Amino acid sequence: MHKKGSVRNYLLIHCMLREHYPIVSARYIQLDNGSDIVSVRLVSNRFFFLIFMLLLGVPLEVGASLPAPEKQRNTTYSNAVSIESLRERALALYKKGDYKQAISTFLAISKILEDQAQEADLSTLGRTYTYIAQSYKRLKLREETAAFYRKALATYKRIDSKRNIARTLNTLAEAERYLGNLDTSLNLVMESLRIHGTIDDEEGKAKAHMGASIILRHIENYELSLEHLKLAYAYFKRENNAVGTAKTANEIAHLYGRLASFEEAKSFYEVALQYPADQLPPATIATALRELAEIEVIASNFQKARSYAKRAMAIYETLNAPEKKTAVFRIIGDSYQGEDNLNQAIYNYQASLDIANQLDNDLFRVKALLPVGNVYLKQDLVKSERAFKTALTFSKDLKNKTYRLAALKGLREVYTATGQFQDALEFAEKELALTEQIQSENSDKLLEIAKAKLLSFKLENEVEALKEQTRLDELEIARKNNEIEISRKEQQIANLQLSKERYAKIMLSLIVIVLVTIALALYRSYVTSRRKNEKLHYLATHDSLTECFNRRYLFDSLRSLFAQAPASHSGCLVMIDIDHFKKINDDFGHNVGDDALRGVAHVLRQNISDGDVLARFGGEEFCMVLHNTSLEDAMAVSEKVRAQMENHTFGKIKLTCSIGVTSLAFGASSPTELIEQADKALFFSKANGRNQVNAYSAT
Numbered sequence: 270m271h272k273k274g275s276v277r278n279y280l281l282i283h284c285m286l287r288e289h290y291p292i293v294s295a296r297y298i299q300l301d302n303g304s305d306i307v308s309v310r311l312v313s314n315r316f317f318f319l320i321f322m323l324l325l326g327v328p329l330e331v332g333a334s335l336p337a338p339e340k341q342r343n344t345t346y347s348n349a350v351s352i353e354s355l356r357e358r359a360l361a362l363y364k365k366g367d368y369k370q371a372i373s374t375f376l377a378i379s380k381i382l383e384d385q386a387q388e389a390d391l392s393t394l395g396r397t398y399t400y401i402a403q404s405y406k407r408l409k410l411r412e413e414t415a416a417f418y419r420k421a422l423a424t425y426k427r428i429d430s431k432r433n434i435a436r437t438l439n440t441l442a443e444a445e446r447y448l449g450n451l452d453t454s455l456n457l458v459m460e461s462l463r464i465h466g467t468i469d470d471e472e473g474k475a476k477a478h479m480g481a482s483i484i485l486r487h488i489e490n491y492e493l494s495l496e497h498l499k500l501a502y503a504y505f506k507r508e509n510n511a512v513g514t515a516k517t518a519n520e521i522a523h524l525y526g527r528l529a530s531f532e533e534a535k536s537f538y539e540v541a542l543q544y545p546a547d548q549l550p551p552a553t554i555a556t557a558l559r560e561l562a563e564i565e566v567i568a569s570n571f572q573k574a575r576s577y578a579k580r581a582m583a584i585y586e587t588l589n590a591p592e593k594k595t596a597v598f599r600i601i602g603d604s605y606q607g608e609d610n611l612n613q614a615i616y617n618y619q620a621s622l623d624i625a626n627q628l629d630n631d632l633f634r635v636k637a638l639l640p641v642g643n644v645y646l647k648q649d650l651v652k653s654e655r656a657f658k659t660a661l662t663f664s665k666d667l668k669n670k671t672y673r674l675a676a677l678k679g680l681r682e683v684y685t686a687t688g689q690f691q692d693a694l695e696f697a698e699k700e701l702a703l704t705e706q707i708q709s710e711n712s713d714k715l716l717e718i719a720k721a722k723l724l725s726f727k728l729e730n731e732v733e734a735l736k737e738q739t740r741l742d743e744l745e746i747a748r749k750n751n752e753i754e755i756s757r758k759e760q761q762i763a764n765l766q767l768s769k770e771r772y773a774k775i776m777l778s779l780i781v782i783v784l785v786t787i788a789l790a791l792y793r794s795y796v797t798s799r800r801k802n803e804k805l806h807y808l809a810t811h812d813s814l815t816e817c818f819n820r821r822y823l824f825d826s827l828r829s830l831f832a833q834a835p836a837s838h839s840g841c842l843v844m845i846d847i848d849h850f851k852k853i854n855d856d857f858g859h860n861v862g863d864d865a866l867r868g869v870a871h872v873l874r875q876n877i878s879d880g881d882v883l884a885r886f887g888g889e890e891f892c893m894v895l896h897n898t899s900l901e902d903a904m905a906v907s908e909k910v911r912a913q914m915e916n917h918t919f920g921k922i923k924l925t926c927s928i929g930v931t932s933l934a935f936g937a938s939s940p941t942e943l944i945e946q947a948d949k950a951l952f953f954s955k956a957n958g959r960n961q962v963n964a965y966s967a968t
């Protein structure tokens with residue numbers, strides 16, 4: 270866009286300065302060859318031009334210092350304009366098939382371009398020469414065709430355009446082949462193949478192989494020709510190019526036909542029939558069908574031959590190709606002749622002849638007349654003679670003397686059959702003379718062929734190299750395919766890895782969830798169990814009524830006290846018994862008695878330190894284990910307790926307690942002995958009048 274805009278601005282300014290009519294639009298057109306041209310439109314109103322310039326925002330003063338080379342370019346643009354229009358016209362003529370007019374128009378373009386020495390122009394010039402050559406080729410003007418291909422080649426060489434050089438060498442080779450310059454043709458195609466070996470133009474290379482194969486076929490080196498065709502065939506197959514594949518297959522089949530390898534020929538003609546009809550040019554399919562028909566005639570499969578021939582005929586009908594129909598009618602005629610159905614044979618040869626007459630084509634006439642004469646040899650000698658004589662007349666102008674020889678031979682046979690031996694002899698002599706002439710010409714041709722064949726040996730070596738290259742290419746392709754396969758597998762592995770990781774993550778999450786759930790359940794169960802255990806432990810160690818430790822716990826703690834502290838150590842056991850508790854129960858009932866028991870426990874609990882033990886020893890009896898406490902201290906605590914009990918009101922009742930105290934210092938050797946000591950002291954308190962504290966005395 271930037272380029273387009275700047276050129277437009279340039280043109281506007283430039284034209285204004287030169288006082289030309291202003292240009293209001295300039296458009297870039299890209300030619301097929303890649304070069305650019307500018308198409309311009311003019312207006313005659315200067316005022317409009319200025320307005321337009323202002324609208325475009327063109328800086329008018331800038332144009333005052335335009336450099337000289339820009340001026341030069343303007344000429345180029347003018348030329349480009351005319352070249353573009355000429356080119357469009359020439360291409361239209363070419364496409365229309367008006368080759369003569371196309372040539373003169375292309376020549377006009379080339380005249381303009383020949384004056385310009387720029388590289389871009391040389392490329393266009395080469396292309397223009399190519400078009401001219403192609404037009405001459407269509408007009409079958411062989412010399413001119415070759416001449417312009419040579420010019421194109423020289424032009425491409427000037428800019429060293431390898432691709433165009435290689436391709437033009439091939440087309441020039443074809444032109445030289447038409448001129449009968451087989452060795453030149455071979456040299457050119459060899460050169461083309463050589464260059465193709467150094468550049469990346471597979472299609473051009475395939476075309477060069479095709480070209481080489483045709484030349485080699487002309488010099489009757491069918492084997493080598495086949496090699497080239499197969500290289501081209503491999504390329505088209507590789508590229509999935511249906512048209513190229515089918516056309517090359519037809520060529521290969523044709524060669525196999527020449528080599529009388531009809532089975533191979535059939536299999537290659539069948540290639541074209543394997544594609545859907547809409548993928549191939551109808552003519553390619555028709556060629557395959559026609560040739561298959563011909564092979565089936567040779568194989569005496571006459572019905573099959575006709576079936577193919579009729580399919581080919583239907584295509585030629587739609588293509589409006591009478592020259593092809595003449596051949597198909599002959600094949601159908603041959604098939605009937607093979608079945609000895611002479612009437613049908615004559616009918617079809619006659620149809621072929623009618624078209625030949627319509628086309629005014631001597632070759633086709635002769636080709637139809639000769640089998641007509643042959644069939645009539647068995648039926649009607651007068652008609653046979655007439656057919657051969659006409660064939661002889663038309664064959665005189667033909668380059669190919671073989672047909673003339675066939676006509677002479679036919680006439681000799683007719684006259685022999687009618688007993689006109691003098692005439693038969695005359696034609697036999699003519700036949701002999703012509704045979705000698707053909708042989709002599711053939712030997713010339715053979716010489717030419719031999720010369721070319723010598724050259725082709727050289728080519729054979731090149732082909733070997735190319736085959737090797739193709740083999741390497743194929744190996745490379747196989748390697749690349751392998752690499753693709755490997756990377757595909759790697760991708761699959763990576764995908765699997767990803768999936769694995771994804772699934773692993775999912776699985777892990779699931780496992781984590783399950784584990785967490787299990788853990789939570791376990792934890793809950795643990796907590797529950799623990800609580801249950803604690804409760805059980807509590808229940809196992811506590812008295813449910815007073816929530817003091819129970820008797821069992823008391824003994825356990827005393828055991829640990831004995832385990833930790835030797836008898837000399839401080840530590841006391843205080844035994845408390847509520848006085849006349851039975852009476853409380855009796856007077857106030859068991860519930861009040863229970864409340865009293867809880868109240869007593871409460872008072873006792875307030876008088877012990879951390880680590881000391883308060884236990885309900887039984888009924889209305891409690892024990893306190895006072896660690897690290899001397900007997901005196903224990904006595905003091907006990908006295909305090911006794912006083913508190915006495916002064917406390919439990920609900921609505923009053924009570925007193927009797928207390929017995931003992932110390933480890935008295936040398937008890939076991940918990941039982943200690944308890945017995947306390948119990949003795951308590952007994953003394955009870956016996957001594959209750960509501961008092963007494964210490965154990967060994968006496």
Ligand SMILES: Nc1nc2c(ncn2[C@@H]2O[C@H](COP(=O)(O)OP(=O)(O)OP(=O)(O)O)[C@@H](O)[C@H]2O)c(=O)[nH]1
Nearest residue numbers: 847848849850851852854858859860862863888889
């Ligand atoms: N309310 C209630 N009474 C209980 C409980 N355990 C034992 N007793 C009662 O406590 C009383 C104990 O009576 P005794 O052993 O004769 O002693 P006492 O009446 O306190 O007389 P002394 O000890 O000699 O002062 C019995 O009547 C038991 O039934 C209990 O858990 N609750």
